[in-house]
Amino acid sequence: xxxxxxxxxxxxxxxxxxxxxxxxxxxxxxxxxxxxxxxxxxxxxxxxxxxxxxxxxxxxxxxxxxxxxxxxxxxxxxxxxxxxxxxxxxxxxxxxxxxxxxxxxxxxxxxxxxxxxxxxxxxxxxxxxxxxxxxxxxxxxxxxxxxxxxxxxxxxxxxxxxxxxxxxxxxxxxxxxxxxxxxxxxxxxxxxxxxxxxxxxxxxxxxxxxxxxxxxxxxxxxxxxxxxxxxxxxxxxxxxxxxxxxxxxxxxxxxxxxxxxxxxxxxxxxxxxxxxxxxxxxxxxxxxxxxxxxxxxxxx
Amino acid sequence: xxxxxxxxxxxxxxxxxxxxxxxxxxxxxxxxxxxxxxxxxxxxxxxxxxxxxxxxxxxxxxxxxxxxxxxxxxxxxxxxxxxxxxxxxxxxxxxxxxxxxxxxxxxxxxxxxxxxxxxxxxxxxxxxxxxxxxxxxxxxxxxxxxxxxxxxxxxxxxxxxxxxxxxxxxxxxxxxxxxxxxxxxxxxxxxxxxxxxxxxxxxxxxxxxxxxxxxxxxxxxxxxxxxxxxxxxxxxxxxxxxxxxxxxxxxxxxxxxxxxxxxxxxxxxxxxxxxxxxxxxxxxxxxxxxxxxxxxxxxxxxxxxxxxxxxxxxxxxxxxxxxxxxxxxxxxxxxxxxxxxxxxxxxxxxxxxxxxxxxxxxxxxxxxxxxxxxxxxxxxxxxx
Amino acid sequence: xxxxxxxxxxxxxxxxxxxxxxxxxxxxxxxxxxxxxxxxxxxxxxxxxxxxxxxxxxxxxxxxxxxxxxxxxxxxxxxxxxxxxxxxxxxxxxxxxxx
Numbered sequence: 146x147x148x149x150x151x152x153x154x155x156x157x158x159x160x161x162x163x164x165x166x167x168x169x170x171x172x173x174x175x176x177x178x179x180x181x182x183x184x185x186x187x188x189x190x191x192x193x194x195x196x197x198x199x200x201x202x203x204x205x206x207x208x209x210x211x212x213x214x215x216x217x218x219x220x221x222x223x224x225x226x227x228x229x230x231x232x233x234x235x236x237x238x239x240x241x242x243x244x245x246x247x248x249x250x251x252x253x254x255x256x257x258x259x260x261x262x263x264x265x266x267x268x269x270x271x272x273x274x275x276x277x278x279x280x281x282x283x284x285x286x287x288x289x290x291x292x293x294x295x296x297x298x299x300x301x302x303x304x305x306x307x308x309x310x311x312x313x314x315x316x317x318x319x320x321x322x323x324x325x326x327x328x329x330x331x332x333x334x335x336x337x338x339x340x341x342x343x344x345x346x347x348x349x350x351x352x353x354x355x356x357x358x359x360x361x362x363x364x365x366x367x368x369x370x371x372x373x374x375x376x377x378x379x380x381x382x383x384x385x386x387x388x389x390x391x392x393x394x395x396x397x398x399x400x401x402x403x404x405x406x407x408x409x410x411x412x413x414x415x416x417x418x419x420x421x422x423x424x425x426x427x428x429x430x431x432x433x434x435x436x437x438x439x440x441x442x443x444x445x
Numbered sequence: 446x447x448x449x450x451x452x453x454x455x456x457x458x459x460x461x462x463x464x465x466x467x468x469x470x471x472x473x474x475x476x477x478x479x480x481x482x483x484x485x486x487x488x489x490x491x492x493x494x495x496x497x498x499x500x501x502x503x504x505x506x507x508x509x510x511x512x513x514x515x516x517x518x519x520x521x522x523x524x525x526x527x528x529x530x531x532x533x534x535x536x537x538x539x540x541x542x543x544x545x546x547x548x549x550x551x552x553x554x555x556x557x558x559x560x561x562x563x564x565x566x567x568x569x570x571x572x573x574x575x576x577x578x579x580x581x582x583x584x585x586x587x588x589x590x591x592x593x594x595x596x597x598x599x600x601x602x603x604x605x606x607x608x609x610x611x612x613x614x615x616x617x618x619x620x621x622x623x624x625x626x627x628x629x630x631x632x633x634x635x636x637x638x639x640x641x642x643x644x645x646x647x648x649x650x651x652x653x654x655x656x657x658x659x660x661x662x663x664x665x666x667x668x669x670x671x672x673x674x675x676x677x678x679x680x681x682x683x684x685x686x687x688x689x690x691x692x693x694x695x696x697x698x699x700x701x702x703x704x705x706x707x708x709x710x711x712x713x714x715x716x717x718x719x720x721x722x723x724x725x726x727x728x729x730x731x732x733x734x735x736x737x738x739x740x741x742x743x744x745x746x747x748x749x750x751x752x753x754x755x756x757x758x759x760x761x762x763x764x765x766x767x768x769x770x771x772x773x774x775x776x777x778x779x780x781x782x783x784x785x786x787x788x789x790x791x792x793x794x795x796x797x798x799x800x801x802x803x804x805x806x807x808x809x810x811x812x813x814x815x816x817x818x819x820x821x822x823x824x825x826x827x828x829x
Numbered sequence: 830x831x832x833x834x835x836x837x838x839x840x841x842x843x844x845x846x847x848x849x850x851x852x853x854x855x856x857x858x859x860x861x862x863x864x865x866x867x868x869x870x871x872x873x874x875x876x877x878x879x880x881x882x883x884x885x886x887x888x889x890x891x892x893x894x895x896x897x898x899x900x901x902x903x904x905x906x907x908x909x910x911x912x913x914x915x916x917x918x919x920x921x922x923x924x925x926x927x928x
Contacts, residue, residue, distance in 0.1 A: 152880075152897045160833075164833075164862065164889055164890045164891055165858045165861070167860075170908065175889075179890065202857075203857035203860070206854045207857045333885060365910075369911060370915055
């Protein structure tokens with residue numbers, strides 16, 4: 146064996162997620178949690194509504210996390226976190242960071258009302274949406290986070306999703322909260338940095354983490370990270386921050402924006418798309434990217 | 446200190462004296478004054494609580510659950526549509542063993558829109574695992590909030606303190622507001638042995654398989670079965686300290702009564718007036734007011750009607766396709782214990798239609814004229 | 830970096846043991862997910878450059894660093910292949926599981 150050298154790990158060593166959890170092979174949502182907890186540390190409380198993570202964590206009387214969890218009702222992640230935060234403060238714990246941890250369905254769809262309420266009041270919580278772009282836990286039904294063109298069990302190939310993904314960042318920006326960021330499991334160092342940053346800010350923080358799902362996307366488990374990285378590099382899911390709803394910062398700049406074809410090709414959920422449809426999706430991605438650059442340049 | 450206050454403010458004072466720590470609520474007529482006064486109390490720091498002004502009743506209860514799990518004493522108030530919107534989370538409170546105390550102003554359910562009193566809103570939540578206290582005066586509202594905190598926190602089961610829209614909520618009565626020090630003596634701070642904290646991390650409410658779910662529900666019911674005795678015990682303690690007993694039922698001239706009118710809520714005081722007038726006419730009537738609907742006080746009701754010749758249950762609610770809900774419960778309590786005692790089921794006052802002494806006289810007349818009820822439901826006051 | 834221990838399946842012997850509310854009192858570590866695996870990663874340490882990327886991207890927390898080298902914990906590794914795919918020197922091979 147070669148001469149031993151000191152390993153340099155690019156992420157905090159602390160491990161608050163344990164093995165033995167119930168996630169599928171190559172699960173992006175699980176990596177999102179692992180990375181986020183590395184940034185959050187021990188002094189944290191999670192509110193998890195119905196989502197993959199309500200299964201991943203493990204059944205009663207077990208848990209796979211070394212932090213407390215309130216498994217709350219589907220549409221209440223954000224406000225449950227506000228309640229926990231208020232309760233902890235009133236019993237003298239002013240330090241614990243309270244995090245709402247929800248999927249895209251619990252955020253973009255059923256939980257958006259409570260989230261909007263929390264953001265409007267600027268309650269002091271971090272809201273993290275791990276986005277796998279459909280209701281994966283119930284068996285891959287479309288959500289408003291499902292992208293244009295995708296197959297799901299409720300958008301069969303003959304009737305694929307024909308509306309774009311909801312622009313959640315824009316909705317949150319309209320609430321003028323102190324911090325919004327997109328992050329990706331393909332860029333864990335950036336993700337950890339953003340969660341740490343959110344932890345230091347008072348008020349409502351919204352983080353949107355892109356988390357591929359092999360069974361739902363009909364992709365190979367080993368491609369999870371590759372897909373997450375590709376989505377950043379082709380600007381389907383760019384990484385940026387918005388402060389107070391106004392100041393946009395692009396975190397991963399693209400010298401050369403990659404075409405979307407390779408990304409779509411390795412996912413079964415897009416296999417039915419014709420050339421014409423792919424061209425349309427590319428145009429939409431380009432337009433959205435240009436709009437984002439305008440916001441970023443306008444912030445300077 | 447005696448004050449003339451509305452029923453809604455009696456709820457607010459109850460929450461204040463109970464030292465609620467987190468309040469989350471959403472306005473709905475006829476509950477608004479409850480939260481308005483609590484907002485004032487939080488703003489001027491006469492109450493050291495955090496008030497989360499949520500965007501819906503659903504979120505109000507969700508916030509209370511989170512705060513309660515973190516170990517804080519929590520309070521909210523709502524009515525009718527708001528309570529219905531909370532329905533899912535009512536199960537969450539009892540199933541999660543979170544002792545939230547909530548005021549509910551009984552208001553009829555839409556459509557058509559109604560802001561007036563009936564009990565279908567709270568009785569529709571019968572099976573959610575909450576204790577339900579139906580009050581008949583503003584004084585009782587205030588006292589019951591304090592007692593409810595004590596009982597709920599001991600059993601880890603949430604409580605609903607219920608009062609009639611307008612008849613109580615907006616009616617001003619003289620209320621004795623107890624001394625804070627004495628209330629503190631009666632009601633110690635909430636200090637649950639298990640709570641959500643990073644110091645001792647647990648995951649609460651996770652996926653529960655058929656291997657374990659059943660036992661959790663068994664344990665909830667076993668605790669609920671302890672509630673009647675605990676309510677009586679804490680009610681007696683309250684009487685000792687404040688001079689007012691808070692029990693499961695209230696009896697008025699039942700002991701030698703031939704006919705017992707069973708009521709709930711504010712119509713209890715109307716029934717008592719009617720009973721006194723009937724007595725003057727030589728009719729031996731009595732009134733049994735059921736205060737606690739969940740847990741249902743089977744034993745005490747069986748004993749209270751011993752010696753009566755007829756029972757008339759007056760419901761300001763209906764379970765469609767069945768009966769008035771108090772009528773159902775009373776019959777189930779008496780079945781096998783009452784030797785064929787005729788029980789008449791009356792429905793009246795839905796959607797805020799007035800219930801007056803003459804309503805009870807009409808009911809009495811009906812029961813006196815018949816040996817047993819001819820109809821499943823006897824409607825009083827329908828203008829058709 | 831140490832492997833966590835305490836993998837016990839919980840059996841309730843009496844009503845008293847049973848929690849009063851639905852809450853966790855133990856760790857999922859008892860659940861040996863290695864049994865889910867069809868193919869398994871094998872590291873050729875000769876080619877390993879100790880970059881830690883395999884450790885970083887393991888969703889099952891099944892790669893440990895021991896004495897500066899990555900070690901796969903086959904008790905929990907579900908065999909997703911992410912480590913092999915992401916390894917910059919391709920020193921991890923996915924091989925058929927012998928059952």
